[in-house]
Structures are given as structure tokens and as C-alpha cells.
Amino acid sequence: MKIYLETMGCQMNRLDSELVAGALRSAGHEMVSDADSAEAVLYNTCSVRLHAEQKVLSRLGADGKRKADGRLRIIGVLGCMTQRMGEVLLQQCPQVDLLCSPGRLGELPGLLSAAAGGEPAVALDAPRTQPPDATAESALDRLDLSRDPAATPNPRQAFVRVMRGCDKFCTYCVVPHVRGPERSRRPEDVVEEVRRLADAGRSEITLLGQRVNSYRYEHNGREVRLAELIERVSDVPGVRRLRFITSHPSDFSDDILFAMRDLPNVCEYLHIPAQSGSDAVLRRMNRGYTRAEYDALIDRAGDIVPDIAIAGDFIVGFPGETEDDHAASAELIRRSGYKNSFVFKYSPRPGTQAARRLADDVPAEVKTRRIGELLAVQEEVGLAHHRRYVGGRVEVLVEGVSPRADRQPTPPPVGQVQLTGRTRGDHVVVFDGPAVLAGEYVQVDVLDADARTLFASREP
Ligand code: 5AD
Numbered sequence: 001m002k003i004y005l006e007t008m009g010c011q012m013n014r015l016d017s018e019l020v021a022g023a024l025r026s027a028g029h030e031m032v033s034d035a036d037s038a039e040a041v042l043y044n045t046c047s048v049r050l051h052a053e054q055k056v057l058s059r060l061g062a063d064g065k066r067k068a069d070g071r072l073r074i075i076g077v078l079g080c081m082t083q084r085m086g087e088v089l090l091q092q093c094p095q096v097d098l099l100c101s102p103g104r105l106g107e108l109p110g111l112l113s114a115a116a117g118g119e120p121a122v123a124l125d126a127p128r129t130q131p132p133d134a135t136a137e138s139a140l141d142r143l144d145l146s147r148d149p150a151a152t153p154n155p156r157q158a159f160v161r162v163m164r165g166c167d168k169f170c171t172y173c174v175v176p177h178v179r180g181p182e183r184s185r186r187p188e189d190v191v192e193e194v195r196r197l198a199d200a201g202r203s204e205i206t207l208l209g210q211r212v213n214s215y216r217y218e219h220n221g222r223e224v225r226l227a228e229l230i231e232r233v234s235d236v237p238g239v240r241r242l243r244f245i246t247s248h249p250s251d252f253s254d255d256i257l258f259a260m261r262d263l264p265n266v267c268e269y270l271h272i273p274a275q276s277g278s279d280a281v282l283r284r285m286n287r288g289y290t291r292a293e294y295d296a297l298i299d300r301a302g303d304i305v306p307d308i309a310i311a312g313d314f315i316v317g318f319p320g321e322t323e324d325d326h327a328a329s330a331e332l333i334r335r336s337g338y339k340n341s342f343v344f345k346y347s348p349r350p351g352t353q354a355a356r357r358l359a360d361d362v363p364a365e366v367k368t369r370r371i372g373e374l375l376a377v378q379e380e381v382g383l384a385h386h387r388r389y390v391g392g393r394v395e396v397l398v399e400g401v402s403p404r405a406d407r408q409p410t411p412p413p414v415g416q417v418q419l420t421g422r423t424r425g426d427h428v429v430v431f432d433g434p435a436v437l438a439g440e441y442v443q444v445d446v447l448d449a450d451a452r453t454l455f456a457s458r459e460p
């Protein structure tokens with residue numbers, strides 16, 4: 001069958017989609033990039049904010065019309081939204097034939113055959129209060145283990161799951177409800193997967209976990225934590241860059257920072273969301289740390305790894321957020337000197353503690369203003385951060401021709417194009433060079449910077 005698969009949301013969803021596409025191909029299906037030519041459309045959905053869900057619902061509406069016209073056979077919804085809404089999704093959208101929640105993705109090829117035969121095709125996770133279903137878990141494990149290392153979307157980069165789920169229950173967050181309890185993968189399996197990826201030329205590896213620093217695998221009474229896992233993965237021949245996302249500010253032990261300092265291929269990059277700079281808001285969010293603890297962690301990171309690049313996330317307009325709370329977030333951005341921050345408007349998610357107990361009382365226009373204010377501070381801070389690199393030399397993994405070739409004042413010389421790539425610290429770099437450099441690591445001299453980009457030149 002010709003299948004179109006579209007992915008919303010985070011890196012974890014992207015990885016799930018990559019693995020699911022591989023499993024569907026192995027089952028004899030063809031993945032197509034154009035929804036109009038597909039017999040089945042699948043959406044791998046995100047429930048973190050309302051906006052992401054609304055986008056899927058509107059797609060489903062249009063697909064329903066195509067199905068009624070006989071141009072489409074199967075409509076399937078995968079991922080977080082299926083788990084959040086369950087069978088209600090089928091009642092709201094009767095055109096949907098297939099539901100598959102994140103913990104059941106290992107069973108997707110079978111579900112698709114069932115749907116094609118007109119049978120019910122619904123696989124939802126049991127609520128997290130029940131013990132995990134052993135069959136579903138082992139099907140999931142096989143999804144990671146049977147991955148084709150040559151089939152990553154990018155010939156140099158690969159994402160590798162180290163754990164699933166989240167036990168943190170931040171009050172605004174739907175993830176623990178839809179992705180279930182934390183389960184860490186066997187370190188040997190992670191290392192083996194990285195080895196196969198590196199053998200296939202994937203030299204930039206990113207380890208993935210919703211709260212990656214809570215990785216823990218116990219075997220024979222001994223516990224392997226993230227720092228040790230990083231060390232083991234960094235030993236795999238061919239791994240030139242190693243990153244891990246996303247870190248949570250609690251339980252972030254210094255041995256992770258020492259690994260970053262001491263292991264040459266572990267990149268000086270940390271994505272460590274603060275969410276707010278105010279203790280009162282952090283408490284209502286159930287984040288599990290204070291502002292002072294977060295500040296101390298950022299200070300330690302900078303002391304141990306002086307050239308570290310840090311990225312943050314913030315939520316504006318969380319219930320009860322005052323102007324003072326908001327000012328504390330702005331001040332935290334300034335103090336932390338982030339490379340970049342992702343800033344989101346609070347979106348109440350059904351089933352979460354915040355949605356149940358706290359009124360969404362910050363008006364929409366105040367959220368809009370606050371998001372603008374935090375982004376303006378980040379712009380200043382990001383500029384200062386990027387300017388630190390001007391006059392120095394950085395290593396770039398070249399991704400390809402820059403999608404925005406207007407970013408440099410002068411056009412590239414004959415035979416060259418404007419290339420874009422990333423540093424070890426995940427900074428975007430643009431420079432002129434021959435197109436054949438795509439996929440290579442090159443050294444470039446940084447001449448200028450704005451808040452998001454380093455402008456560089458390469459000595460031939
Ligand atoms: N509303 C707004 N932003 C949210 N995030 C998570 N849940 C919500 C929500 N209900 C943000 C957090 C998280 C990022 C992935 O999404 O900042 O770090």
C-alpha cells in the first residue's frame with residue numbers, strides 16, 4: 001500500500017516515525033511523500049499544546065472528504081493524541097480507521113492490515129496505573145532493535161532512544177499521561193544500536209529521553225546512569241559528536257558535566273528547560289527545583305565546561321503568573337546567557353493537574369505580550385552568546401545549501417553556494433563553499449554573528 005506519514009511534535013515523535021516507516025517498508029508497503037498519491041494517510045500526533053491537536057483535527061476533516069470521494073482508503077492516527085483522547089477521537093472523527101498509541105507502535109503493520117480488511121484497528125495503552133503489557137513492550141523494543149541504520153533521514157545524524165516515558169508529572173504536562181512510566185533501555189542495546197549507526201556513517205548521535213538524565217538501568221544490583229551510558233557510547237568507533245536531550249534540572253549530577261568536559265566527542269551542548277524563573281510558579285508547576293538551584297546548576301555547567309552552549313524552554317502565562325513572576329523569567333534568561341530559548345504560551349491540557357485545579361487566568365493578550373518580551377530578551381542574550389565566537393574558528397558539520405541564501409550580504413563566488421551547518425554547540429553557521437561539502441566536517445573562521453547565526457568563511 002502507498003502510505004503517507006506526517007509527524008508533529010518532538011524529536012521522540014520524529015524517531016518513532018522513522019522506525020515505524022522502516023517497519024512498514026519491511027512489511028512491503030511504500031512510503032510516499034505526497035499525501036494526494038497515498039492510499040493511507042497516517043498522522044503521528046502531539047498533544048503537548050492544543051494548537052498541535054487542532055492542526056491534526058483540521059487535516060482529518062479534509063482527509064474525510066477525500067475518503068468519501070473514494071480517493072483515500074485508510075486514515076490513521078498514531079501517537080500522543082490517540083492515547084489522550086482514546087475512542088472519543090473515533091466518535092468525533094468517524095472517518096478515522098486506525099488508532100495506535102505511542103506504546104503500541106510496534107504493532108502498527110498488523111493494525112494496518114486489519115484496517116485494510118475492514119476490521120477494527122485500535123491499539124491503545126493501558127492506563128499507567130496498570131503494569132505495562134509485556135507483549136506491547138517487546139514489540140516496541142523490537143522496533144528500536146530492528147532499525148535499518150542506513151535509513152535515517154539524514155546521512156550523518158541519528159537519534160537514539162535511551163528511555164521512554166516520564167514520571168515527573170509537571171502539572172502542565174501531558175507527557176506522563178500519554179507516554180507512560182519511565183523505562184530505560186538496556187545499555188548494551190543502546191551501544192549496539194549506536195555501533196550499527198556509526199558503521200553506516202552516522203557520526204553525530206543524539207541520545208533521546210523525555211528526561212534523559214533520569215536514565216537508570218539496573219542489572220545484577222548495579223545501576224548504570226546517564227554519565228556512564230554517555231561514556232560507553234562515546235567509545236563507539238566513528239562517533240564524532242554525541243549529544244543528549246532533554247535534561248531536567250533536578251537530579252542533574254556533575255558527572256554528566258565531567259563527561260562533557262573530558263570526552264572529546266561529547267558536545268558542549270545542554271538543553272535544560274527552566275520553564276519559569278519564579279519560585280512560586282515553579283512550585284505550582286511541580287518542577288522539583290527552586291530558582292536558586294537552577295542558577296547554581298547553570299553556574300556549575302559554565303565552570304566545568306566553559307564553552308558550553310545552553311538552550312532553555314519557558315512557558316508564559318501559567319495560571320497565576322504575575323508581572324513579577326514574568327520579570328523573574330526574563331531575568332533568568334539574561335542570567336543564564338542561553339544560546340536560544342523556546343518560549344510557549346501555557347495551554348491547559350485535559351487530564352493534567354494544572355488543567356484540573358488551576359484556572360487558566362492569564363488573558364490571551366497578556367500571554368502574547370509576555371512571549372514577545374521573553375523572546376526580545378532572548379534576542380539580546382543570543383546575540384551576546386553568538387558574538388563570543390566571532391574571530392574564532394569552529395568545526396561545522398555541513399548540512400547542505402542554506403535554505404535562506406539571503407542571509408549573507410554578498411553572493412557566493414562562482415562554483416560555490418551558501419552552505420549551512422551546525423557547530424558542536426548546535427549553533428547554525430552559514431558560509432560559502434562548494435556544494436560537495438554537504439555531509440563533511442570542516443573548520444571555518446567566524447567573521448560575524450547575529451542572535452541566531454554565525455557567519456563564517458572557509459580558507460580553501
Ligand atoms: N503548555 C505550554 N507549553 C507546554 N510545554 C509542555 N506542556 C505545555 C503546556 N501545557 C512546553 C514545555 C516543554 C516543551 C516541550 O513544551 O516548555 O519543555
Ligand code: SF4
Nearest residue numbers: 166168169170173175
Ligand atoms: Fe513533561 Fe515535566 Fe516530564 Fe518534561 S519532565 S516530559 S515537562 S512532565
